[in-house]
Amino acid sequence: MIELKELTKTYGKEKKVAVDRVSFSVETGELFGLIGPDGAGKTSIFRMLTTLLLPDGGSATVDRNDIVKDYRAIRNSVGYMPGKFSLYQDLTVSENLNFFATVFGTTIDENYELIKDIYVQIEKFSDRRAGKLSGGMKQKLALCCALIHKPKVLFLDEPTTGVDPVSRREFWDMLARLKQQSITILVSTPYMDEANRCDRIALIQEGQILAIDTPGKLTSSYGDALLAVKTKNMYALLKALPSYPSTINSYAFGEYAHVAVRDNRPEALQQWLTGEGFEGTEVIAANVTVEDVFIKLLGKNKTHRAEK
Amino acid sequence: MKRFVTFLRKEFAHVLRDRKTLLILFGMPVVQILIFGFALTNEVSNARIAVVDQSNDNTTRRLIGRLDASRYFEVAQTISDPQQMVKPFRSGDAKLVIVFPAQFEQQLAHDNSVEVQVIADASDPNVATTLTNYVNAVLLDFQQELSPTAAPISIRTEMRMLYNPQLKGVHNFVPGVMALVLMLVCVMMTAVSIVREKETGTMEILLVSPFQPMMVMVSKAIPYLLLSIINVTFILLLSVFVLGLPINGSITLLMAESILFIITCLTVGIFISVKTSSQQVAMLISLMGMMLPTILFSGFMFPIENMPVPLQLISNIVPAKWYYIIVKSVMIKGLGFSDIWKETLILAGITIFMMALSLKNFKIRLA
């Protein structure tokens, strides 16, 4: 449904590369996540795919329409939710919805079934001005407006940024339900934990794709052994871990610190820590998450770049 | 104290590194001094006048030659038929007509005095007063010349102020204000409106949809069109009933021309918003970039005829100039469409041109 081939975008006179020969494809009905921090190139990719920007290299198609030559066809058929939910602040909820329905040549009634599950959550505010809604409500309204014309493909650019965790979770529940209607969804997010709710994900940093696969395969093919360590003095722990002989990489990870080790023996680490004077330590096997994968790939990427 | 100095240093850094503001800060005074110093003047020179010489004798010809030679006047037309005397006023070709009676020379020789009729276009009372004063000066001079020693002769003038016998300033002022107000409101409001969509991001969504640029532009202009029509009506009512201004011509024509001018301003506003990407810049350009030229070049404060030629050319592209002429012609002079079709055409032309330019420049992509 969506195909990118060596898509490239540069900005400014110095030709700063924002998107660096990115290639991947999204199948029909897939929920695909583009995961990466600010400045990784996610928004640039979205804007090229929705035909708002011209690429500087490579090509891409959406539903077999070329993003440069067939931009009209793409614009008439996709749903787009740009960052910071651009809605008409001084129109009410229902006025916004009506407007977008009409712009796409349809009515709210025609495709109401599609947005029903989402709309019922904000229905009681249908006369409230969009500017006066909370972040979570705006998000739901923006999604409805993007869906109202029953698009085949949905582009959601960081839809959960700046929204409270409860709304975030509800939003992903909604996306899962939409997927069942065979709508292809391309989402971008900086939150690693949301990656797990996608069918497949692409990890992106500084315009380059680090990896593409299902979340499960990415974590299971992590490669190294990962241990989780806890102690009373986390800061000292983090400073000490790099000097453990078996350490490949170590970093903070919330309550526990994560250590990638060559020698997969928790007890060995525990012993070493005690020897270093740490008390109350706990060393267990860690569950590898997408964030661990990302951190590992980031490290590799940096070495790659340095070598170039 | 040290803290204050710290703040000072920071503020200097901010100011000096902001190139655009610096340009305005230093560039603007230079431009203004040059314009106000050289270009704008209330004095009149080479004003176009017409003469009706019913006598056609040596004295009248000498006098007319004297008028022509003076730096105040340029005799643009010599009219033979007194019935045609109002024509130059209608076409705007002359601001003043001098009528010499038949047998001028004889009368002067016989009676030692003669009367000359001076008719001035008082729709701009300031210019009219200035010009009639100049005429008197030239005549006085001529008188002295004719008989320096002999009995004093007098060439009297009978003044007629056409269109505005009481020389009310409001006749000149209200059309000018109408042009200014309509221009400011229409340009600024539409300019901000489109840019606002760009700033809030809703323009992005609109672009990725089956919308058409023309539809967006027109739909943004129409509310302001209606509001401005109400505005014009209001101004006219105020002028007529509170300021005592007459409407000598057709009200329908006046309203129709006003609507045309409003549309012209709306298209200028649309063009500004198509080219700018921030509301602040749009507002600045509308206010500064449009208001100043309108005040300076519409002709209601400073006569355009007396500006250096380059500035006169610039004034031709200021829509307000043409509207001002139209309003004065219809409202004050009571003229009809046949007299203002040229100006109307120019306004229509500017409108179409701006619209085409806006459509062409409307970016269908973000970059």
Add this chain to the structure above:
Amino acid sequence: MKQADRHIDSSTTVIEARGLTKKFGDFIATNAITLDVYRGEIFGFLGANGAGKTTAMRMLCGLSVPTSGTATIAGFDVYRQREEIKKNIGYMSQKFSLYDDLTVLENIQFFGGIYGLTNEQIKNKGKDLVTRLGLANEANRLVATLPLGWKQKLAFSVAILHDPQIVFLDEPTGGVDPVTRRQFWELIYSAADSGVTVFVTTHYMDEAEYCNRISIMVDGSIEALDEPSRLKHQFNASSMEEVFYVLARGARRSE
């Protein structure tokens, strides 16, 4: 080599708030919050947008006057000694921290001057800061040209340039990649280790786990205040995200 446990001195309270309230007309933005923060602690102040975090923090920074309740920051009263409070704290927010059109050094000089440091102090601390962050080659570059991660680290270092007792961080790690975020937290750890109390708000739940204790605000009131591990135990949750979810689910302000 014996590693000292990171010992929080709970006998020294640097922030003490009792029933602190802020009303805007009829609307109660912050509803009688009570908390203690100890010296050298990393205290996480969590809550959804609109829950009242920012209002509470502004009161604690001496930026706004409470409607009722009491609070003492670094020993200074929040009603009568707001200027002293401001002098003894550092502040960094995501929205603003450094001037983009000044260089790294100029920013250091400016803020140093504002905090009342002597020229000598500014020079030494500035050099030290720049070396520690690895910005020696960028010292004369405009801040606008630095990548986001470096900007944040620089902003934090500038906020503690004058060795304040407490530093308030308002959502400091928005949007950067996981590695940079961790480097930032290393700076926080290092500051806390040297005795600076860190009061940080964030909506990244995993960052809550880096804190010694956290509080969660819902609809203007504090609904939970404890160590992360104890909260997880209390709410039978495996992550802070879940704790938050349970508490925030009933929130009315997200309507």
